[in-house]
Amino acid sequence: MEARHRVRAAALELFAERGFHGTGIRDLAQRAGLSTATLYHYMGTKEELLAEIMRSSMDLLLQAATRVGVQGAAVDRVTRLVHVHVLAHAARPLHTRVVDDELRALSPPLRVEIIGLRDRYERLWQAAITDGVADGVFHLRASDVARRALLEMCSGVARWYRPDGPLSVEQMAARYTELALNLLGVAGPVPDLDTAIARDAHRLVAELWPEDAA
Amino acid sequence: MEARHRVRAAALELFAERGFHGTGIRDLAQRAGLSTATLYHYMGTKEELLAEIMRSSMDLLLQAATRVGVQGAAVDRVTRLVHVHVLAHAARPLHTRVVDDELRALSPPLRVEIIGLRDRYERLWQAAITDGVADGVFHLRASDVARRALLEMCSGVARWYRPDGPLSVEQMAARYTELALNLLGVAGPVPDLDTAIARDAHRLVAELWPEDAA
Amino acid sequence: MEARHRVRAAALELFAERGFHGTGIRDLAQRAGLSTATLYHYMGTKEELLAEIMRSSMDLLLQAATRVGVQGAAVDRVTRLVHVHVLAHAARPLHTRVVDDELRALSPPLRVEIIGLRDRYERLWQAAITDGVADGVFHLRASDVARRALLEMCSGVARWYRPDGPLSVEQMAARYTELALNLLGVAGPVPDLDTAIARDAHRLVAELWPEDAA
Amino acid sequence: MEARHRVRAAALELFAERGFHGTGIRDLAQRAGLSTATLYHYMGTKEELLAEIMRSSMDLLLQAATRVGVQGAAVDRVTRLVHVHVLAHAARPLHTRVVDDELRALSPPLRVEIIGLRDRYERLWQAAITDGVADGVFHLRASDVARRALLEMCSGVARWYRPDGPLSVEQMAARYTELALNLLGVAGPVPDLDTAIARDAHRLVAELWPEDAA
DNA sequence: CATGAATGAGTCTTCATTCAT
DNA sequence: GATGAATGAAGACTCATTCAT
Incomplete structure (x- = not known):
């Protein structure tokens, strides 16, 4: 309950900060405010703890993407996928x-x-x-290369975005969407993005993924 | 001489594969074909070994980029920077x-x-x-976001490219350059890339960075 | 509780016998009847263990000396200081x-x-x-040399005294006191020492310093 | 020859400073300006090196004491023994x-x-x-205790004496001799010491024990 | 529910020493 | 005469985990 959550939160922070192998269970116990023995009341092995974190995170991302990325025109789907991905990585x-x-x-x-x-x-x-390529709105020579490029570039956000920087998460998502649509070879200048999309995506992330989720 | 190099090579492989903290001294010794004590005949601490690898790698990349990315039109510089970066990450x-x-x-x-x-x-x-933005050939709202996006997407290559796959490293570099120029908002369709650029970049990487460098 | 004390006792014996650098963690563990890992349940580093022993010993000696060596005539103070010092070093x-x-x-x-x-x-x-020099009861040319000589000679007791030898600890203390007062140039023959002093000093050492202190 | 001496000198310094177990052969090699392998051209094991140093030192001390401490009146013999001992420990x-x-x-x-x-x-x-006790010039209850006390107190000199301090080594020896004769219960005030004794003792130590002996 | 106690196997690193060259 | 290479054993210390209480 209470403590179980603190363990997850501690693991989340430390695994992100120092990596799995760089984090000891003593570190986890200290960060969670528990003894190492007590830790094992709330978790299985250290590896299972890692797997749980990864599973739930990937699960939430998958749910969000499923909601926004399956139906509609390719441009809209990519737009919303980028929004969700970037917002999730920034938030x-x-x-x-x-x-x-x-x-x-x-x-x-x-x-x-x-x-x-x-x-x-x-x-x-x-x-x-x-x-999008089939519809003639994206112009690419290798769509799988584009997919990887797109995902890598959007994931980078988690490594450098700071909420106290010059850009809000919504602005971030907008910038990345522009870059993504450019990259995909959408003809003509990318129009100003409808801010409703950012709002919706943000709400979706926040809803699926409570701030203190662990 | 010989053994010193084997240590570096072992560290390179294992650090890349399992991470620094996931690699033990025993692993290194075994991979290098030495005893752990002998290992220390050829290295300082494990951390220094890591630092040496990183320093020399970053150094070579910096040299290559300095040679191709300083002079000329922005489009050409980005083209060559992407080539060098992608080739280095693939090779x-x-x-x-x-x-x-x-x-x-x-x-x-x-x-x-x-x-x-x-x-x-x-x-x-x-x-x-x-x-490029100043010259009006790139069209962007946030150039630093673009820089990060570009670098992250190009670096991803090192994580997935396999030389026995459908694309040669030169083709990879060409595809990424197209995506990069698109992303930067270069107007009009990207023309077929001069394969001389790929050849030059490849030669530069191979020259600075001997295959068995460690 | 129990084990913690065994660790201290083992360290005390081995550090005294073989020196700090001559004592390995394995030696300590074996002497304490624990595994090396368990050892670390009851101690910090090996150096901290040494420091604790030294700190508590020096502390007790300082307390005892403060009780007997501050007030009274110089001859009496030196007499009691020698008694405490010798008894502590013998016991x-x-x-x-x-x-x-x-x-x-x-x-x-x-x-x-x-x-x-x-x-x-x-x-x-x-x-x-x-x-004592100021009072004209000690006759010396260099009082700091005398202090060092006195302390060194009395400390030697810890290196050779055996309780099963011909002299009791009280007799030892009496002999050393005679030597000390002679050394300090006290005029005339040293009278027979009041055995009450030895008794008091012994009680003080035993009280402050329980036999199994570690 | 040259190098053999440097090894001994290095060992002497380091064993005195850090103790035998606190000194590694790497330390020795570094201090001697040799590689560890070369070290073994000039020494047997580390322990044998220690034993050689101790043997030669103890030997010289024994020779000196034999020359000055066998013949003559007890007071004179003790006076000269203290001089030799203190000078040797100071120098x-x-x-x-x-x-x-x-x-x-x-x-x-x-x-x-x-x-x-x-x-x-x-x-x-x-x-x-x-x-001296038999001759009635020393007044003691336990002559072996006195011997130990005397030796311990005189040996302490090696731990604290600094040649750049207020006392010369000859003055040190004089002070210790006064203390020693007092301690032994020699009746009456100790007369001013003949400085010739100090000179002779100093010469003896210097002669037997060249400054750079190792 | 919580933890102090316990540990075998592991961490990185250094030890004193030998030997072929 | 001198040393780079090599190592098994040991150095201090930590690992993730279990279990009795």
Whole structure:
């Protein structure tokens, strides 16, 4: 309950900050304000703890993307996918960094599971891109390269965005969307983005992903 | 001589594969074919070993970028910077992954040093982008966001590119350059890239960065 | 509780017997009847363990000396200081040998602390000697040389005294007091010492310094 | 030859400063300006190196004491023994500290040998004291206690004497002799010491024990 | 519910020493 | 005569985990 949550929060922070192998259970216990023995009341092994964090994060991202990225015109879908992805990475950087960076720390069975979720997520992006190319609105030579490029560039946000910087998360999402649509070769200048999209995406992230989720 | 190099090579592989904290001294010794005590005949501390790898990698990247990214029109500079970056990341993925992922494993003094090199590298990109915007050939709202997006997307190559896949490294570089120029808002369709650029960049990387560099 | 004390006792014995650097963690664990890992449940670092022993020993000696060596005539003060010192060194030879011999094993900050205690202790002796010279009862050319000579000679007891030898600790203290007063140039033959002094000093040492103190 | 001497000198300094167990062969090599492998051209094991230093030091001390402490009146013998001992400890503090402090670092066979030398040395003192008591010039209740007290107090010099302090080594020796004769209960005030004794003792130490002996 | 106690296996690093060249 | 290479054993200390209470 209370303590269980503190353990997750501690793990989230430390795994994001120092990496899985750079974090000891003593560190976790101290950050959570518990003894190491008590820690084991609220968790399985250290690796399971990591897997839970990654699973729930990837799950939420997948849900959000499913809601916004399946229906509609390719441009709209990509726009909303970028918004959700960027907002999630800017607003929940700890979760996303752990998912992005610590896959290799998982042993094969758990790694396979998380990679499965990630692949489903990437397939939503791939479909939107492929559809856009088929529709003639995106102009690309290699759509899978574009997908990877797009995802990598948007994920970077979690590594450097600071909420007290010059850009709000919504502005960030808007900038990245412009870059993404440019990258995809959408003809003509990208029009000003409807701020309603950012608002919706933000609400979605906040709803699925409570600030103190761990 | 011989053994010293094997140690570096082992560290390069393992740090890239499992991360610094995920790699034990015993792992290094085994991979290098030495006893752990002998290992210390050829290295300082494990951290110094990491720092050496990062320093030399970042150094080479910086040299290459300085040669191709300082003079000429902004479009040409970005084109060549992307080529060098992508080729380096595709052809030397171990080095680049270590530099990209293990900064946090360094203690402050060494981290500061390596970050200094990285910052000088990024400034070359930033200058090219800013110049392109000033010249009216790039169309962007936030050039620093674009720089980060560009670098992140290009660096991703080191994580997924396989030389036995459908694309050659030169083709990869070409595709990424198209995406980059699109992203930067270069007007009109990107023309077919001069393959001489790829050839030059490849030669530069290979020259500065011998295949077995460690 | 129990084990914690065994660790201290083991350290006391081994540090006194083999010196700090001559004692390994494994030796300590074996002597305490614990595994090396368990050892660390009850101690900080090996150096902190040494410092604790030295601190408590020096502290007790300082307390005892403060009680008997501040008030009264110089001859009486020196008499009681010698008694306390000799009794402590004869009855607690492990503690005193560690304090006397292992100062150099401490890193600077801890060393400074312990030396501070020792200096306060020596100042009590110095004051008694200086007062005796001023009163004309001691006849000396260099009182600081006398202080050092006195302390060194009395400390030697911890290195050779055996309780199963021909002299009791009280007799030892009496002999050393005679030597000390002679050394200080007290005129005339030293009279037979009041055995009450030895009894009091012995009681003081035993009270402050329980036999199994560690 | 040259290098062999540097090794001995390095060992002398470091063993005195940090103790045998606190000194590594790497430290020795560095101080001697040699590689560790080269070190072994000029020495046997680390322990043998220690034993050599102790043996030669104890030997020289024994020779000196034999020359001055066997013949003559007890008062004169003690006077000269104290002079030699104090001068040796003040002028060759490294040697004497190693002999005094590192006996326990020797394994039994070597320890037995060195202790044999020390015992012969102490027997010279004991004889002088006993003779003085028999002659009625010393007044003591326990002559062996006095011997130990005397030796301990005089040996302390090696731990604190600094040649740039207020007292010359000859003055030191004079002060200690006064204290020693007082301690031994020599009746009446100790007369001013003949400075020729100090000069002779100093010459003897210097002659037997060249400054750079190692 | 919570934790102090306990540990085998591991961490990185240094030890004193040998030996081929 | 001198040393780079090499190492098994040991150095101090931490690891993630279990369990009795």
